[in-house]
Amino acid sequence: MKIIKESVPAADGFRMPAEFEPHEGCIMIFPERPDSWQYGGYAARRAFAAVAEAIARSEKVTVCAGEAQYDNARAILPEQIRVVEMSSNDAWARDYAPTFVKNAKGEIRGIDWGFNAWGGLVDGLYFPWDKDNKMARKLCDLLEKDVYCKRDFILEGGSIHVDGEGTGMVTESCLLSRGRNPQMTRDEIEDTLKEYLNLSRVLWLPCGIYGDETNEHVDNICAFVKPGEVVLAWTEDQGDPQYAMSKACLEYLEQVTDAAGRQLKVHKLPLPKPVTMTAEECRGLDGCWDEPTRSPGERLAASYVNFYISNGNIVMPGFGVPEDEAAREILQGLFPEREVIQIYARDILIGGGNIHCITQQIPV
C-alpha cells in the first residue's frame, strides 16, 4: 500500500463513483459497544447480519470484527461473508472506512479522511476515536489499494453523496459544524471536496434529519437514485420540526442545477411517524462516561433514505410501522432493476444511524 500525500485524486484522474455504479464489494463492522447497542448488542448484531446477508446476495461482503467479537461474528455470519479481525471504537463503516475513487483504467484508490467521532471535543459522540480513525488505512492495506492521506481534513463518508458525474451533495449543518474543520471557509471545504472526489459542483443542502446526532448527515435526508434524480426525506406534518427542514432542502434543490446543468428531479420519500426510545430500551444501554446515551421518549433520526444500493438490491430499513410499506414501494419504483429488501432496523437506529451508515461500497 502506497500512502499518497503529494497529489490529489482529481489531479491523478480519479473520481468517486456513485453508489449505483458496480461494486467489487461492501465493508461492514460488527457492532459491540454497550453504550451504543442495547442489551449487549445481541439484537443489533442480528440486524447487522441480516443486512450483510442481503448485500451478500449480489456482492462480496467483508465484516470487520474486533478480537473479542471475532468468533461470534464468524459463528453468526454465513460462510460466504468474509470476517477479518480489525479493532474499532464502534461500527459505522460508512463514516470511517475509506472513500474509494477510481480512474479510467479501473484502478481503485482509497481516501483516508480524518475522523473525530462526529465533532471531536466540541460535540463528538464518544471519546476516544483512535481506532476508528485508523480503519481507512488498515482497510486499504487489507484490500491492497493505495491511499490518499487527508487526515488533516475531518470528513465522514455519510456526510457526502455523489452522482458519479461531477456533482456532490452535502449539508451545511454538518460540513460547516464547529467540531470538524472550523479553520476552513466554506469555499475551502468545497475546493477540498472537488479535489478529492473530482467534482465540479457541490450542492449544499441547509440541513438534514431532525435530531440526527451526526450534525445531520446528508445520507439520512437525501440520496441520488441516478444522475439528475434524488430522493428526499419528507413529511406533510407541519407541526413536526422536520417539516421546515425538509421544505428548506426541497426549496434549495428546486433552485440549483447539477454539474451537467440539469435541474434535479426530486422524489419525496415520506418519513415514518416519529420513532422514540422506550424506557425498556434505555435500561439496556450503558452510559458513556457519566451520561446516559439515550433517554425515554427521545426521538430517533429514523429515515428511509438511509438505504444501501448493492449490485443487485436496495437494502432499506423498516421500523415495524405502517409507513414502511409505502416507502418500500416508492424505492422499488425508483430502482426497477434492483429488488428492494426491507430489513427491520430499529436495533440499528437506536445506535444512531441506519443501513447506509453501517456499509461502505468498494467500486469494481
Added chain:
Amino acid sequence: MKIIKESVPAADGFRMPAEFEPHEGCIMIFPERPDSWQYGGYAARRAFAAVAEAIARSEKVTVCAGEAQYDNARAILPEQIRVVEMSSNDAWARDYAPTFVKNAKGEIRGIDWGFNAWGGLVDGLYFPWDKDNKMARKLCDLLEKDVYCKRDFILEGGSIHVDGEGTGMVTESCLLSRGRNPQMTRDEIEDTLKEYLNLSRVLWLPCGIYGDETNEHVDNICAFVKPGEVVLAWTEDQGDPQYAMSKACLEYLEQVTDAAGRQLKVHKLPLPKPVTMTAEECRGLDGCWDEPTRSPGERLAASYVNFYISNGNIVMPGFGVPEDEAAREILQGLFPEREVIQIYARDILIGGGNIHCITQQIPV
C-alpha cells in the same frame, strides 16, 4: 470460507506442495511479547523486517500485527508488504498459520490443526495459546480459502516437511511427544498425516537439534532441497551431544527410501559452534509467569537448516560467526537458481526458532 469437517484433503484430491514449488506469497507475524524477544523486541522486529523484505523481493508478503504493534509494523515495513491486524500470542507463523494444500485444478485450501504451544500443559512453552490457535482459520478467511478443520490433532507446521511427491518427514521426538497426541499410536499419527497431506510415505527421523524447545522440530534439522535430496544439520564434534543426534538421523536417512522408491541423497550442512545466551541478553527478557525464559550460558538451537525457500531466493540465517559463510556456500550450491540471502538472525534465534519458523508459504 467453508469449514470442511466431513472429508480429508487426500480424498478430495488435495496434496501439500513442497516449499520449493511456486508460491502465491508468504505469511509472517510481527513479534511483540517481551518474554520471547529481548529488550522489548526492537531488535527482533528489525530482523523480522529484514526477512520480510528479502522474501518480498520475489513474492507477496502479508505480515499480521496485533493492535498494539500495528502502527509500528506499518511504519517499519516497506509499502510493498501488506500489514493486517490479527491478534496472536507470539510470532511463529510456520507453526500456526494454516498448512496449505492444492488440487490438480490449482485450488488451494487450508488445514487448521490444533495448536497447544508445543506441548500444552505437559511441556508447552507458554499459556494461554488461544489466539495462536485461532490464526489458521482467521487467515483462511482473510485469504478466502476453504479450510479443513482438524483441531483435534495437535500439529505445528514446523514439525512436518514434504517433498511434494508423496513423501513427508517428521521427528519421533516431536510427533510422539506426550504433550501433543498421546492418545494416538504412531500408526494413527502417520495415517492422519497421510490423509491430510496426501502422502504415501512418512519418514521418521529419531530426533532434531539439541535443546530445541519444540521437542525438536524437523525444520531445524533436515529439509528437502528437491525430491530425493535433503540437507541435514551436521557436526563433526564428537564431544557435542548433537553429534549422536545428527548421526542417528543420517543413519536413518541412509536406510530408507522415499515415496518414489528413491534412496535419499543427504547433504551435510555444518552447524555453527554452539551459540549461547549472554547475561546481557537474559536481562532483556521478561519472565514467563514465575520463571525466566532464558539463562546465561544457555545453548540456543542454532541451525542453518532453518531457511525459507521463496520464489526467487533462499532466505537463511547467519549468526555473525565464521561458520556462516560455509553454510551459505553449501546452500547456494544446492539451490543454483535462487540467490541466497543470509540475514543476521541471532535476535530471532533468541525467541526460540529461526527464519523457517517465522514464515509460512501460500502455494500459488
